[in-house]
Amino acid sequence: MQSRFVAFTSLGRKALPNHYDLFAFALVFAAFIAVTHVSHGVTLPLTAPESTVVSLDYKLLPYYALRTTLRMFAAIGASLVFTFVYATLAAKSRRAALVLIPLLDVLQSVPILGFLSFTVTFFLGLFPGSILGAECAAVFAIFTSQAWNMAFSFYQSLRSVPRDLIEVARGFGLSWWQRFWQLETPFAMPGLIWNMMMSMSGGWFFVVASEAIAVGDTTIKLPGIGSYLALAIEDKRIDAVFAAIITMLAVIIAYDQLLFRPLVAFAARFRVELSAGQTQEKSLVAQVFARTRWMRALMRGPGELFQAIALLRMELPLRTSAPGSQSPALSRVIDIVWVVFIGLATIWAGWLIIDYMRQELSVSDVLQSVLYTIFTMVRVILLLALATLVWVPVGVWIGLRPALAEKVQPLAQFLAAFPANVVFPIAVVLIVRFSLNPDIWLSFLIIFGTQWYILFNVIAGATAFPNDLKEAVSNFRIRGWNWWKNVIIPAIFPYYVTGALTASGGSWNASIVAEYVKWGNDTVSAHGIGAYIAEATADGDYPKIVLGVAMMSIFVIMFNRLLWRPLYALAERRLRLD
């Protein structure tokens, strides 16, 4: 079902990072360091623009919710444009793919919340004194949480367009532009929409986190739910926290009903399958829309305009070379030049990083960051295990009861979209009140928002468990531990891996927000890389931010390559039920 659309660069057995990863990693962090250097000189001290005063008046909440939602849409728009350009480039050019794909893989593992301080300073520098800079920074933060997996999904779809459809398109002389809109984009649509929706669900978390940012002494609060919440925390107003939670609930419900469901139902049309699917995605809103007369009439104009644009030929004047016209020898020479160039760029970027680290940081800093990252990793692993123990049985139980699953599944998807950081303050209040150990109790916040991915994927897996197998199982009276080990766990495993993978990625990111939380003047922090980065951000200590984020990225990449990818490959090869 939906979880087919997980986006991975490659599922080969060679999961260990290779030299291209090294290149991508060096480049990403060299770029960050360069941005730090630039923004350092230009923009300090920062002045927060005047117009960003936020008040705790309840009446303003709908307006703030709207602002937050608009930010979200700006980011998804940017992500779509990025996806179309980046993924198309990577899919059409073998040489570009050598660079772009590892780069995307590394970017996906960078906990972008840690870099919020840089992006804010950078964008404020671009638009000095204007609120636009802060808005751009917030949108950029959401963008970075959304774009990568969408681009991956699109890239993979472009690479797997059925050969006969390509031949039809070429045979009829479709131009590259026509082919893109008539064939490639529609083909990629189900995967793209599903990833877009997953991205948006994850994005709410970032929109809340990125609206109110304190870098050193400068605090920026953009009008929005996130800032409202931050102010409520500062003023210790628990009622306002609840008001924010309720508003967020309303926003997510509206998003779920008005966008998520209709779009997923719409995407079903683009599936390349030769029989009508058994799983029908339903959307009340889409059904109502399909019955209205005026709304459809209203949409006809834009629809036809889009069709006309999609049918433009847009020939490129310089694309005359027929395939195969380039001599293999010349092509090989260009390859070599390209690889050498990549190698040099890697060395240069690596040198830049080492140089920066040497100037600003000591060995003990590095060791400390490694230790803290290990703390956080242990936390992520333990909590994933805990969430697995709880939600796998629950998910299986629900999934095997189709009537119940139909009701619970939307709820789980809804919970996954709900930004968990909105409820963090309540946890903090409890921890402060009862003097609980933050190293233990803050850990739960890490998994709080991401556990639902495990739940709804397991439900999907159990729902898809074939009926004849169910009958065989009861016929042979397979029960108890034997049933779990040999029947249901293998059956849901591919789905579980998809969910756990998403949960794991989200948890690493959440640790930056979850390990270091405030309630008025009380600060509760746990030992971990997330708190390390958050503290460094609060102090405006740029080298430590870079170090912390880099260390976390390395761990996340290793985590993905050494654990999730082999598991996913195993699931793909051995445990598919079709």
Added chain:
Amino acid sequence: MQDHPARTSLASKQNLLEVKHVSQRYQTGSGELGPAVLDDVSLILKEDEIVGLLGRSGCGKSSLLRIVSGLVFPASGEVSYLGKPVGGPVDGVAMVFQSFALFPWLTVLANVELGLRAKRVTKDEARRRALKAIDLIGLDGFESAFPKELSGGMRQRVGFARALVVHPNILLMDEPFSALDVLTAETLRTDLLDLWVEGRMPIKSILMVTHNIEEAVLMCDRIIVLSSNPGRIAAEIQVKLHHPRNRLDPEFRQLVDKIYALMTKRPAPAAHGREGAFPGLGFGMALPRVSTNTLAGMIEEIAAEPYLGRADLPALADSLQMEVDELFPVAETLQLLRFAEIEEGDIKLTPAGHRFAEAEVDVRKKLFGDHLLSYLPLAARIKLVLDERPAHTARAVRFLEELEDYMSDEYADRTLKSVVNWGRYGELFAYDETSETFSLENPQ
């Protein structure tokens, strides 16, 4: 044919399409050119004829069709259309696909219109022509349906309408009926032939690829038989029967038998050892994917009444409801393993084949294993490596890489899979899929 005024003598017709000395090679995984798919193929397509390219899978007939349509460039040789060299997809050539290749997100009408709209035909004109084509091909009433709502036969009609709507001179068909069930395929064939004979289609000639001998005899004016590995023109046969042709007509049957014999004739031994065309032996021989159950079933079938050890292939194909493409690999694997002999379109069991037919399961497995070792160099090789090594294990990659020197990656993969399956049945060795390792021990 004679009832169409324009179709009289072929000699005076214009050459629509000329294929001159075309060769094509496999592209191996590393991007280098591998063994040949097509070797020095030349043919001419004239106006007012249906030409069939008949051959088995792997003879490069689909490659040839793609070269003709300008979708793929040959490694050497030239294709010219109306006297001009083909350098890309040509306007006057349209293709019908085995898999239909419809865009699932477009309605029937939009699928048919797409080719026209892409070419800047105005909306109204495109609509008019599309409706006409839909009408012609018998799709009236289905204009707003999506492909997934249609049956296979209806989908292929959309495929035809989409090809005809651009008014091509040449219609290319890549096994257009082989994904359909027998009844649907027959209806569609008849409808198409009716339109052709009555001259109602806006096309001048048809080039079709098929592996179905009867289909070729039923439809074509000329049949070009391709041999496999690499694809060469083995024979060209004129079919002078009048439409509508009758499958039970003795002349029809004779022709079918003749082509069967042609296609099962042993090729002359390959000039240099590397190529090793199928029944010719050698390590680098591409093996078909045939299940041991099918092999055993076939031996039993031939041994039993009414064949008693010797069967006529067309009759066998008929009684087993097997297409040539399924039947030939089975028959040839039996020949390779010396369980049967093929001659003159007949298949005859060897004494070993008779013994196999009468034996119990364990004896059969032993016999099969022995024959694998004696007659299949790859199996013998794997066994030898396993015996020699102290640990008695070997990675599959090792053999796969050796095979890839002789054939495309895809064929190498299939060949190894076949050997694994046959070897398992013959209990020669065990194979662990997870670690991709051969070993001598069976798991406990």
